[in-house]
Amino acid sequence: xxxxxxxxxxxxxxxxxxxxxxxxxxxxxxxxxxxxxxxxxxxxxxxxxxxxxxxxxxxxxxxxxxxxxxxxxxxxxxxxxxxxxxxxxxxxxxxxxxxxxxxxxxxxxxxxxxxxxxxxxxxxxxxxxxxxxxxxxxxxxxxxxx
Amino acid sequence: xxxxxxxxxxxxxxxxxxxxxxxxxxxxxxxxxxxxxxxxxxxxxxxxxxxxxxxxxxxxxxxxxxxxxxxxxxxxxxxxxxxxxxxxxxxxxxxxxxxxxxxxxxxxxxxxxxxxxxxxxxxxxxxxxxxxxxxxxxxxxxxxxx
Numbered sequence: 001x002x003x004x005x006x007x008x009x010x011x012x013x014x015x016x017x018x019x020x021x022x023x024x025x026x027x028x029x030x031x032x033x034x035x036x037x038x039x040x041x042x043x044x045x046x047x048x049x050x051x052x053x054x055x056x057x058x059x060x061x062x063x064x065x066x067x068x069x070x071x072x073x074x075x076x077x078x079x080x081x082x083x084x085x086x087x088x089x090x091x092x093x094x095x096x097x098x099x100x101x102x103x104x105x106x107x108x109x110x111x112x113x114x115x116x117x118x119x120x121x122x123x124x125x126x127x128x129x130x131x132x133x134x135x136x137x138x139x140x141x142x143x144x145x146x
Numbered sequence: 147x148x149x150x151x152x153x154x155x156x157x158x159x160x161x162x163x164x165x166x167x168x169x170x171x172x173x174x175x176x177x178x179x180x181x182x183x184x185x186x187x188x189x190x191x192x193x194x195x196x197x198x199x200x201x202x203x204x205x206x207x208x209x210x211x212x213x214x215x216x217x218x219x220x221x222x223x224x225x226x227x228x229x230x231x232x233x234x235x236x237x238x239x240x241x242x243x244x245x246x247x248x249x250x251x252x253x254x255x256x257x258x259x260x261x262x263x264x265x266x267x268x269x270x271x272x273x274x275x276x277x278x279x280x281x282x283x284x285x286x287x288x289x290x291x292x
Contacts, residue, residue, distance in 0.1 A: 009276075010261045013278065014279065016278040017276060017277055017278075023269070023275060024271075036182050036247075040191075045190070045192070047193070094269060095271060095276070096266035097269075098266070099269075101182075101267075117243075121240035121241070121242050123169070123240060123242070123243075123245075125166065125241060127166065131163055132158050132162040132163075133160065134160060
């Protein structure tokens with residue numbers, strides 16, 4: 001179960017470096033070749049959304065500075081903001097200790113959620129049930145019209 | 147691909163409610179019966195870790211107020227802090243728009259990461275390679291000794 005490349009990094013000091021090829025090769029991708037990526041607004045700390053990346057979308061994100069996911073529903077690369085205009089600019093990309101999750105610190109223009117809400121995590125679960133806690137900041141019908 | 151329960155919630159107003167049974171039944175679990183759960187320190191906004199939950203660990207977390215994950219490596223329930231003492235107390239649990247990811251706002255005592263670092267996302271990826279950006283705040287050998 002242990003990922004050998006990331007396992008070896010656990011005991012390394014702050015400042016230790018590894019090539020990007022080895023860092024990406026060492027990540028754990030699921031059976032669909034994907035790794036979960038958490039998008040966080042870099043300054044406010046808001047968790048905006050969770051999506052998925054593959055090796056090519058990680059490289060593109062680092063090279064272009066615009067965040068690129070893999071869309072499982074559309075089975076294609078998904079450059080956030082392509083259709084809505086609400087772009088995500090990369091601030092920093094981080095892999096976790098096990099190399100099986102990514103944190104993408106971003107600068108998000110407008111809503112990150114396709115519902116027009118700023119972020120996707122608006123359904124609060126409590127012992128008494130689910131409560132919707134946020135309202136759209138943009139009309140989703142206007143986000144996706146041409 | 148659309149999840150019908152969460153899809154129906156997208157257009158609902160702030161304050162709309164649903165029973166906990168329906169909210170959990172509507173979540174999308176993967177082929178192992180798990181859903182990804184992002185743990186965030188409630189006040190600082192730090193992303194501490196990403197782990198996995200199943201329906202029973204979601205219910206236990208809500209009932210006890212102590213965060214309970216499913217450990218894929220140990221194939222058992224994982225009540226954060228059981229062996230390290232570094233507990234996670236629940237502040238708020240949220241499902242995303244598609245019902246396929248959870249955000250757990252917590253109060254984390256000490257390090258969340260088994261390496262002794264405060265959080266797990268210490269491996270920064272850049273076009274030039276991976277850099278370790280954080281040092282342990284506690285000696286991991288002391289976290290797990292009895």
